[in-house]
Amino acid sequence: MHKLAEITRNAAVKAVGRIANGGVVVIYGGERPAHPEQPATGQPLLVELDVGEHAFDEVKAGEIATGDVTARSPVKRDGRATWFRLYAADGNTALLDGSVGATGADMNLRMTDLLEGSLVQISRFSYRLPEQ
Numbered sequence: 456m457h458k459l460a461e462i463t464r465n466a467a468v469k470a471v472g473r474i475a476n477g478g479v480v481v482i483y484g485g486e487r488p489a490h491p492e493q494p495a496t497g498q499p500l501l502v503e504l505d506v507g508e509h510a511f512d513e514v515k516a517g518e519i520a521t522g523d524v525t526a527r528s529p530v531k532r533d534g535r536a537t538w539f540r541l542y543a544a545d546g547n548t549a550l551l552d553g554s555v556g557a558t559g560a561d562m563n564l565r566m567t568d569l570l571e572g573s574l575v576q577i578s579r580f581s582y583r584l585p586e587q
Contacts, residue, residue, distance in 0.1 A: 456587050463518030466583045468485075471551075471582060472511030472519040477544035479578065480504045480524055480553060482562075487538035491549040495540060496534045501574050506541075511582075520581035529572045536567045541582075551582065 459467075485498035494576035503526070536555040539562050543550055553561030562580060569575065 458586050459517070459584070461517060465514045466587065467507075468516045468517055468519045468582060468584050472514065474548075475506055475511050475519075475541055475544045475550055475582075477508045478506045478550070479542045479546050480506060480539055480580065481525070481541045481542065482536045482564075482575065484534035484537055487554070491540060491552045492557055493566050498538075498540050499532060499534050501536055501569050503527050504575065510511070518572060518581055518583040520579060521582060522577075522579050523578050524577040526576060529574055530569045531571065533571050534569055536569055541574060 481503050482497075482501050483495055483498040486503055488495060504524045504536060505527045506510060506524055507521065510524065511519040513519065519536045538552060539555050540552050542548060555562050555564060557565070557567055562577065564575065564577070
């Protein structure tokens with residue numbers, strides 16, 4: 456198994472951050488597709504959040520993190536948030552998928568049962584590339 460040096464991990468996540476800056480986080484309900492390149496068809500789109508233009512500029516220990524993620528509009532429909540997809544600034548290029556939960560998920564929200572018309576804010580969102 457390969458092990459990556461911190462300089463390598465930092466370069467890789469910085470590249471992801473550059474593409475993700477100005478992008479969109481979309482939170483869905485239902486089952487997550489097997490891969491980000493598979494379209495999200497049939498899964499309910501619950502809310503879209505904008506990523507700031509310089510949200511992922513800081514890199515440390517193979518991780519990029521931001522608190523600069525705000526709802527572009529209220530929750531579109533009632534539903535349980537189960538996964539998210541991060542899109543590049545073009546809004547179409549899927550970069551990564553992750554789980555959503557109250558604790559222990561890739562993205563933790565205070566409440567995962569979202570109500571139509573409510574606002575969602577992500578206080579911290581990160582992406583980390585492990586050594587292995």
